[in-house]
Amino acid sequence: MTRIIDGKQLAAQVVDDVATEAKLFLDKHGVKPGLAVVLVGEDPASQVYVRNKIKRAEESGLNSIEHKLPADIDQNTLDQLIDQLNQDPAVHGILVQLPLPDHLDENAVINSILPAKDVDGFHPVNVGLLSSGQDAMVPCTPLGCLIMLRQVMDDLTGKHAVVVGRSNIVGKPMAALLLRENCTVTTVHSRTQNIEQICSEADILVVAVGSPEMVKADWVKPGAVVIDVGINSVEHDGAYKLKGDVDYQAVAPVASAITPVPGGVGPMTIACLMKNTLTAATQQLS
C-alpha cells in the first residue's frame, strides 16, 4: 500500500509544536518570537502567500509584523527598512517576499539581512553553513521535504536521492540537506541527459521543476519515496486546478510513499517558516 504523506496534517503538528514552544519562550523572555514580513508591490500570488504566512504566524503564537511597500519603492528605502529590522530586538526573523520588482536588486536585499534573522535561509552565510554540513538556517521548502521524508523513512543513510531542479530556493539546498543526511545525491536539471533513467534509479525522488505532471510512472523505481514540490495552476474545462510536477495518479501505485498536490509540500513550507522563526528567536536570546 502506498503511503500518502499528508502535508496538511504534518504542518498542523509542526505549528502546534511551535505554538507550545513559543508560549514557553514568551513566559521566559516576556516577548513573543517576532517575524517581520516585507511585501513589495501588489503581485496577487505574493499577497496570498504573505496573508497565509501572517495567519499561520498568529496561529503559531508568533508576533508577525507586516511591512507593505509600494512597487516603485527605491533600493535605498528598502535597504533602510531591512537595516531597521536587523537592529530591532523584537524582530527575530525577517522574510522578504520574492520575487521583487525588476528595478530592485534581489541579491543585495538577501545579503543585507542579518544571517541570524534570515529565516528563509537564502543568505550566503547560511547557504555556506548548510553546504559545509554545519548547523544553518535551512530554507523552508527543503526543510519541509526532509521532515516529510523522515515520516516514512527511519534512516536516509546510503539512499540514492535524485533531486530534479537546481534552483537556489529548492533544488540546491535540498541536495545539500540530503547530502548532510548521508544520502548519495544526484541533481538533474533542464540540460541533463537521460533524466528518466537517472530518476528511475532513485530511492528518494524530489521534484522541483514547475512543469505539470512531468514525472511519469516509468521514471520511478518501484518502492521509491516521491516528494513533489511543484505547484502548477492548470486549466481544465474552464476551471483552474493545482497540479504537481509528478503525474500523481500514475506514479502513486509505483511509489512506496508520495506527497499530494495540493496538501503536500506547500503547507509544510509555511509551517517550517514558523519553525525557523522560533529557532532564530531562541538562538538570539540564548
Ligand code: NDP
Ligand atoms: P525554478 O524555475 O527556479 O527552477 C526550476 C528548475 O527546474 C531549474 O533548475 C530548471 O533547470 C529545472 N527544469 C526546468 N525544466 C526542466 C526539465 N524539463 N527537466 C529537468 N529539469 C528542468 O523553480 P523553483 O525551484 O523555484 O520551483 C519549482 C517548482 O516548485 C515550481 O512549481 C514552484 O511553484 C514550486 N515551489 C513550491 C513550493 C512549495 O512550497 N510547495 C516552494 C517553492 C517552489 P535549469 O536550472 O537548467 O533551468
